[in-house]
Amino acid sequence: MADSVSIPSDSLTTDSLIRHRREIADLKQRIKNRRLQVVGLYGTPFITLTALSTWAGLKVFLWLDSNTPGAIDTIFGVVAFFSGVAFVAQAVAEFSTELNVWRDRRTPLRELKLELSLAEERHILEARRRTPPPMDRQASYKERLPDEIARLRKESRHYRRIHLFMQWLLFISSAAISAVTAWYDPPQPAKGALIALGFTVTVITAAAGYFRPRERAFNLQLTADSIEQHATALELGISPYNTDEERRNLAQFATTVEELRAEQRMKEQQLDQPQQGQQQVI
Missing domain, CATH: 1.20.120 (Four Helix Bundle (Hemerythrin (Met), subunit A))
Structure with a gap:
């Protein structure tokens, strides 16, 4: 009789701990994804401005009285164009109310980290409460x-x-x-x-x-x-x-x-x- 009672209890303990671990793993992955989203969203404008500024600086200091080489124009133009397109696409995914591309859009990283901390605390308390022999x-x-x-x-x-x-x-x-x-x-x-x-x-x-x-x-x-x-x-x-x-x-x-x-x-x-x-x- 004792075995028939302990088996469901052990199964419940295992399922509960597995659920907490899945929640923690999901939050860690969400934090990684959100960090990449924030870096891309605010990094692409910086790349665009840097490319344009470097392009203008080279024109002023090196080729002020002559035409800029075509290779230079192509390189900086391509970099500025693609970084600008990437910024627009990320801004739409972040701030658009109709599209739901990003799971944690408009969510600060500190909020996700707080959720992760609370999930880990719940996991510790649950593991302590259901500690096996x-x-x-x-x-x-x-x-x-x-x-x-x-x-x-x-x-x-x-x-x-x-x-x-x-x-x-x-x-x-x-x-x-x-x-x-x-x-x-x-x-x-x-x-x-x-x-x-x-x-x-x-x-x-x-x-x-x-x-x-x-x-x-x-x-x-x-x-x-x-x-x-x-x-x-x-x-x-x-x-x-x-x-x-x-x-x-x-x-x-x-x-x-x-x-x-x-x-x-x-x-x-x-x-x-x-x-x-x-x-x-x-």
Whole structure:
């Protein structure tokens, strides 16, 4: 009898929390859309005026006594025309009473942010009022881990690609400096190329030493592998999750994963510190 009563209650709790999360996600998307609408509405007149002012300034200071080149007239004319058309279209969508193109037209951003804050507060209060028992939360935590592992691996691949791109660019630029220097004698015709290549090598070397994408990729991949290893051990019921109590295994699993995530955050903070600061901490 207790199970037949708890099932509807659990279903009601889940539906309520899902509804609140959907409301929060919808408000966040509306805020993003409204921010783009406001930027477009008030940014396009500025672009139009800037294009016209630059066009007139070039005419006055460079071609006062002659005709402006056709390419210049075409470029600035096209920019001014399309930005003006975009402003008119956005103004109609914003202020027209007949058209309903924009969902939150004439709505200040602060009002949407207030609605989002209230929705998040309602979600917190509802979650606190309908908090499930620890074992259910731990089981739900386990089910969310595949997304966390995928996120860590995605970030690891991102930093690995950045590292490889920087290394290949460094290799090519370093080799090109020697090749250009050997090709031109004297090197005067290639002075600009040598300066650009040397600048590229210096910037990449400094950026690689400061951001350290290789270390970030390694730490993220290591954390993802460790979490996946513990998740597999829990799923298979092997050490250290081979006790007879499921509650104890879930609690130990959640504690271990949170320790791994805290260690990952600490590694990221250490990488963000200057090299001298890291040596002092060590």
